[in-house]
Amino acid sequence: MIPRSRVLSFPGSSLVTGVLLALSVVVLAGCSSEPAPTGIVARVNGEPIFFSQVRAAHDLHYMTWSSNNEFDVRSLQHEYGTVLADLILQRLIAQTLKAEHLAVSDEDVAREEARIRGDYPDDAAFEQTLIEEYIDQDQWRDRLRSRLNMQTFVSRFLRPRVTVTYEDALAYYKDHGAEFVTPERFVFTVFKGTDRDVVRHAVTSYRKDSNGTRNNPPQGVSIHEMDAFEQALAKSWYDSLSQLAPGEVGRPIVSQNVVTMLLLHRRVPRSFLSPSAAYPLVEQQLVAQGLQDAFARWMQNVLATANIEITGLLRANASGTPLESEDSEEE
Numbered sequence: 001m002i003p004r005s006r007v008l009s010f011p012g013s014s015l016v017t018g019v020l021l022a023l024s025v026v027v028l029a030g031c032s033s034e035p036a037p038t039g040i041v042a043r044v045n046g047e048p049i050f051f052s053q054v055r056a057a058h059d060l061h062y063m064t065w066s067s068n069n070e071f072d073v074r075s076l077q078h079e080y081g082t083v084l085a086d087l088i089l090q091r092l093i094a095q096t097l098k099a100e101h102l103a104v105s106d107e108d109v110a111r112e113e114a115r116i117r118g119d120y121p122d123d124a125a126f127e128q129t130l131i132e133e134y135i136d137q138d139q140w141r142d143r144l145r146s147r148l149n150m151q152t153f154v155s156r157f158l159r160p161r162v163t164v165t166y167e168d169a170l171a172y173y174k175d176h177g178a179e180f181v182t183p184e185r186f187v188f189t190v191f192k193g194t195d196r197d198v199v200r201h202a203v204t205s206y207r208k209d210s211n212g213t214r215n216n217p218p219q220g221v222s223i224h225e226m227d228a229f230e231q232a233l234a235k236s237w238y239d240s241l242s243q244l245a246p247g248e249v250g251r252p253i254v255s256q257n258v259v260t261m262l263l264l265h266r267r268v269p270r271s272f273l274s275p276s277a278a279y280p281l282v283e284q285q286l287v288a289q290g291l292q293d294a295f296a297r298w299m300q301n302v303l304a305t306a307n308i309e310i311t312g313l314l315r316a317n318a319s320g321t322p323l324e325s326e327d328s329e330e331e
Contacts (some may be wrong), residue, residue: 042084043309044091049084056139058083084310090146092302093153102156104148109141112148154291158298162290169282173275180273180281183229186241187266192259193221196252199259203249206263230270237262 042049062079097103120126130137173180189206193199202221206213217223230238237260240250244264253260273281 041311042088043307044088045095045307047091047095049087049091053087053142054080054084056136057087057143060135060139060143088308090149092306094149096157096298096302097149097152100157102152104145104152108148109145112144113141116144158291158294159287161294162287164283164286164290168286169279170275172282172286173278177272180278182271182273183231184270185227185229185268186233186264187227187268188225188241189263189265190224190226191221191261191263192224193218194257194259195220196254196259199252199261203261203263241267 039051040048041051041054058079061083094103117123117126120129127137130140189210191199191202191206193202198218198220202213202218202223205218206223214223214225233241236253236255240253240262241264244250244262244267246264246266248264250262250264253262
């Protein structure tokens with residue numbers, strides 16, 4: 001089957017979630033009652049978006065993932081509004097890339113398609129998978145182009161507008177020191193049973209022949225080897241292990257008629273990443289924040305000058321009103 005991430009993934013989606021939600025509200029509020037010409041639901045700087053595109057994108061996403069099959073007009077309107085907002089955003093991104101001479105070419109799309117097809121035994125297997133998942137090839141290519149557009153938009157348009165200085169990184173490191181602490185870690189073996197003497201015998205046998213005892217423990221005793229950070233341990237376990245040296249066994253811990261004994265193998269002390277070692281992590285975080293800020297600035301600027309027209313067709317079709325010339329895509 002085609003991995004969904006390969007078909008539907010929209011790189012950079014963390015940057016756009018809030019904007020899509022805001023746009024979907026504007027979209028639905030902006031619908032007029034005027035009849036839509038030739039199935040057009042919106043124009044973005046003069047470029048049309050057709051209801052057939054909205055419906056296809058809606059079916060590709062919501063019909064695939066939604067577990068609620070009950071028809072609800074309000075929910076459908078919201079879904080259509082979100083999908084249309086997504087398509088409007090994609091169109092704005094594509095127009096920006098074109099203006100910046102960064103547009104994704106047909107050759108780029110064909111090359112990526114060939115790479116994805118290469119994961120399948122042959123073209124027939126790939127196309128059969130699309131058929132089985134009710135995905136039209138042209139619609140799939142449109143989504144593929146949108147994904148490449150977003151990748152290009154993030155890497156070649158937004159990323160050059162984000163700068164991380166050494167001073168920025170050092171300030172973040174000082175303000176978020178707890179993020180760069182590796183907690184204390186314990187490697188140990190747990191012995192559990194209901195009879196204290198049998199559990200003690202299991203510990204003794206394990207020290208003589210760990211593999212044999214682990215594979216064939218005494219009746220009524222369970223043996224588990226663990227590697228855990230301090231915060232993952234129960235307080236009684238941490239208190240016991242923290243008092244031991246490697247090779248030592250803690251006192252029996254009794255809880256609800258279950259006897260537990262812990263044999264410590266190794267204790268790795270808490271450590272701190274130095275500024276130089278932490279720099280890649282700091283840079284990644286600062287770049288992510290910078291991309292969000294750069295996207296917000298771009299969105300504010302582009303919406304200030306964009307001409308986005310919404311027709312009443314979206315609401316009419318979400319309500320079940322028949323479409324005239326729905327499939328026509330001629331202006």
